[in-house]
Amino acid sequence: MNRHSPAKTYRRKLDLKHGRVDMSHGAGGRAMADLITGIFRAAFANEWLDQGNDQASFPTPAGGRMVMTTDGYVVSPLFFPGGDIGSLAVHGTINDVAMAGARPLYLSASFIIEEGFPFSDLKRIADSMGRAAAEAGVPVVTGDTKVVERGKADGVFIATAGIGTVPDGIVLSGDRAVPGDVVLISGSLGDHGVAIMSCRANLEFETAILSDSAALHDLVAAMIAAAGPHLRLLRDPTRGGLAATLNELAHQSGVGFRIDEDAIPVKPQVAAACELLGLDPLFVANEGKLVAVVAPEGADALLAAMRAHGLGREAAVIGSVVEDDQRFVQMTTSFGGGRIVDWLSGEQLPRIC
Amino acid sequence: MKYVNEYRDGALARDIAAAIAAEVRPDRTYAFMEFCGGHTHAISRYGVEDLLPANLRMIHGPGCPVCVLPVGRIDDAILLARRPGVTLCTYADLMRVPASKSASLLKAKADGADIRMIYSPLDAVRIAEAEPDRQVVFFAIGFETTTPPTAVALKTAEAKGLTNFSVFCNHVLTPVAMRAILDTPPAQGEPPIAIEGFVGPAHVSTIIGMEPYREFAENDRKPVVIAGFEPLDVMQAILMLVRQVNEQRSEVENQYIRAVTQAGNATAQAICEEYFEIRENFEWRGLGVLAASALKLRDKYARFDAEQRFAVTTVHADDNPACECGSILRGQKKPAECKLFGTVCTPETPMGSCMVSSEGACAAHWAYGRFREHQARSATSLLPVS
Numbered sequence: 001m002n003r004h005s006p007a008k009t010y011r012r013k014l015d016l017k018h019g020r021v022d023m024s025h026g027a028g029g030r031a032m033a034d035l036i037t038g039i040f041r042a043a044f045a046n047e048w049l050d051q052g053n054d055q056a057s058f059p060t061p062a063g064g065r066m067v068m069t070t071d072g073y074v075v076s077p078l079f080f081p082g083g084d085i086g087s088l089a090v091h092g093t094i095n096d097v098a099m100a101g102a103r104p105l106y107l108s109a110s111f112i113i114e115e116g117f118p119f120s121d122l123k124r125i126a127d128s129m130g131r132a133a134a135e136a137g138v139p140v141v142t143g144d145t146k147v148v149e150r151g152k153a154d155g156v157f158i159a160t161a162g163i164g165t166v167p168d169g170i171v172l173s174g175d176r177a178v179p180g181d182v183v184l185i186s187g188s189l190g191d192h193g194v195a196i197m198s199c200r201a202n203l204e205f206e207t208a209i210l211s212d213s214a215a216l217h218d219l220v221a222a223m224i225a226a227a228g229p230h231l232r233l234l235r236d237p238t239r240g241g242l243a244a245t246l247n248e249l250a251h252q253s254g255v256g257f258r259i260d261e262d263a264i265p266v267k268p269q270v271a272a273a274c275e276l277l278g279l280d281p282l283f284v285a286n287e288g289k290l291v292a293v294v295a296p297e298g299a300d301a302l303l304a305a306m307r308a309h310g311l312g313r314e315a316a317v318i319g320s321v322v323e324d325d326q327r328f329v330q331m332t333t334s335f336g337g338g339r340i341v342d343w344l345s346g347e348q349l350p351r352i353c
Numbered sequence: 354m355k356y357v358n359e360y361r362d363g364a365l366a367r368d369i370a371a372a373i374a375a376e377v378r379p380d381r382t383y384a385f386m387e388f389c390g391g392h393t394h395a396i397s398r399y400g401v402e403d404l405l406p407a408n409l410r411m412i413h414g415p416g417c418p419v420c421v422l423p424v425g426r427i428d429d430a431i432l433l434a435r436r437p438g439v440t441l442c443t444y445a446d447l448m449r450v451p452a453s454k455s456a457s458l459l460k461a462k463a464d465g466a467d468i469r470m471i472y473s474p475l476d477a478v479r480i481a482e483a484e485p486d487r488q489v490v491f492f493a494i495g496f497e498t499t500t501p502p503t504a505v506a507l508k509t510a511e512a513k514g515l516t517n518f519s520v521f522c523n524h525v526l527t528p529v530a531m532r533a534i535l536d537t538p539p540a541q542g543e544p545p546i547a548i549e550g551f552v553g554p555a556h557v558s559t560i561i562g563m564e565p566y567r568e569f570a571e572n573d574r575k576p577v578v579i580a581g582f583e584p585l586d587v588m589q590a591i592l593m594l595v596r597q598v599n600e601q602r603s604e605v606e607n608q609y610i611r612a613v614t615q616a617g618n619a620t621a622q623a624i625c626e627e628y629f630e631i632r633e634n635f636e637w638r639g640l641g642v643l644a645a646s647a648l649k650l651r652d653k654y655a656r657f658d659a660e661q662r663f664a665v666t667t668v669h670a671d672d673n674p675a676c677e678c679g680s681i682l683r684g685q686k687k688p689a690e691c692k693l694f695g696t697v698c699t700p701e702t703p704m705g706s707c708m709v710s711s712e713g714a715c716a717a718h719w720a721y722g723r724f725r726e727h728q729a730r731s732a733t734s735l736l737p738v739s
Contacts (some may be wrong), residue, residue: 336366
């Protein structure tokens with residue numbers, strides 16, 4: 001939380017005596033931020049955790065900087081159009097390392113498996129994970145296996161951790177956006193969330209949409225090569241979508257954002273599915289997209305480099321960083337009016353990653 | 354998206370905005386209420402306010418079913434869900450609504466109650482069929498639009514001979530609430546009701562047709578223009594209202610001709626008539642107890658009535674006394690004029706009905722429009738100090 005964060009004024013403390021965790025505490029919105037602040041940050045308190053990014057960046061005794069991250073995967077269903085829990089567990093963690101501008105080196109994987117889970121499914125997941133790791137060039141070098149009684153988990157949960165090294169001179173962090181900076185997105189929004197929804201029980205609908213799940217470290221390397229120190233920060237808009245990401249960044253950097261709805265790429269099929277389900281693509285999760293904030297003098301080169309890469313072909317400038325002591329993310333709608341893009345209240349789609 | 358994007362066209366919006374600006378008389382103000390949360394949402398989501406002249410004000414009405422549901426009924430639902438053997442099926446937007454003693458369905462679920470989020474009342478019927486050992490209760494809420502699907506669920510459960518399915522009925526009636534808004538006298542010190550006309554309900558009118566609004570146009574001299582939920586629909590309806598006011602007409606007009614007919618949907622009306630009857634009294638959050646404003650199951654379907662099966666007795670629960678929802682719903686105050694707005698009352702921790710769902714006046718203003726106050730304030734503070 002930043003100094004004058006207005007978020008503070010309307011936060012209520014966790015009821016540590018009688019309160020219980022409910023689904024909103026895992027939804028990536030304010031309730032989760034409250035849980036982290038009230039319990040985990042309080043317990044772990046240290047300068048690296050306080051960086052408030054999806055990964056920690058620290059100097060190594062031997063010199064140079066490293067980053068480390070960990071992420072749990074509980075997606076339901078385990079297999080979905082365009083991926084599965086295994087490939088997701090590799091891509092998601094590689095991306096969290098890459099968002100610090102780091103080159104991901106090694107992964108670990110921990111499996112919590114429910115009694116009765118079919119070997120065939122487990123093999124399918126492990127094989128997919130192995131393939132994803134091999135394609136990304138980031139091997140899974142250690143792991144752990146636990147089995148719990150039937151009903152104590154849901155098939156399989158996976159936790160992966162990743163480490164990587166940061167090139168000299170590159171410092172990317174969520175608190176580095178300054179007014180005047182340019183905001184870019186690497187491609188269309190909402191594909192992952194909609195792909196998951198399309199195969200949920202009670203909701204099956206036919207769509208050609210595939211999850212965008214992908215490892216972004218190679219795109220990041222190309223972006224760093226093109227924009228170098230002009231690049232201020234990167235973040236992948238997963239849970240809570242672009243809206244949650246921009247709001248987090250606004251608070252971390254102490255700025256506002258102004259974005260243009262017409263500039264934000266959304267596939268027509270995703271827009272249609274969101275319309276049907278009453279969702280807003282700005283809040284729907286992505287697993288293969290990133291938001292970049294860059295100093296204006298590096299914006300053109302960055303956009304060109306992104307578009308030249310397979311995972312950034314649809315990259316677009318979507319807005320800019322502005323001065324705003326209220327930390328608002330404001331949007332000019334396609335209709336011509338103005339509005340805020342706020343954090344999501346409560347959960348929109350549980351267990352999408 | 355074909356047949357949707359056409360109604361969100363920015364260029365057309367500017368044309369209608371220009372027409373509205375040209376036709377409003379500069380020597381007076383205009384105030385219209387959009388009754389439905391769907392319209393409130395469209396106005397906020399697309400920033401329609403920015404396209405309207407400064408002397409035209411939209412008042413956000415109570416047409417949000419989650420918002421008007423009184424706290425006592427959420428308490429009832431939580432009690433039902435906590436009963437052993439009961440599975441409560443609900444639409445997701447009810448999960449976070451605060452009940453008494455800061456309880457909610459979400460917290461009851463975390464506490465072990467069997468509460469399932471569904472997308473259609475027929476999902477609840479399917480659960481009842483698949484799990485004959487559970488007593489499945491469907492938490493039915495909504496205006497005339499959502500009543501027919503509940504009736505279809507009852508009909509389906511009846512046809513399947515299910516004995517473990519029931520409905521906790523909270524269906525309410527739109528015209529009664531519109532009447533209440535016009536007839537409630539202002540509180541002491543408040544100016545008289547400002548509403549000069551209504552943007553009439555979209556989906557509700559597809560069911561009930563145009564006739565029920567005639568009394569407002571003819572007896573109260575308040576024009577009603579039924580409008581679709583897309584932003585261009587709302588803009589066009591506002592233009593039609595401005596014209597009626599300027600020409601001193603007060604009629605029920607239909608902007609939403611692609612879906613609404615004079616008589617409404619006779620099939621839907623008939624199935625509702627079969628299963629439901631008027632309830633003597635029902636409490637509306639923000640509006641108080643209104644006679645003949647809601648529906649209950651007919652006696653011959655008492656076996657499907659959760660209130661009878663589980664002997665539900667609703668206890669009234671008060672809102673925070675500082676909450677201004679009542680005045681906001683009647684158009685006498687704006688959300689930002691409430692002391693609780695944005696301090697203790699936010700979408701995460703709603704204190705009053707208007708903050709509960711994204712269609713409520715306060716929640717829509719909070720989530721989409723609150724930058725306007727800050728803009729206005731900083732514009733003032735930037736004025737040269739001389």
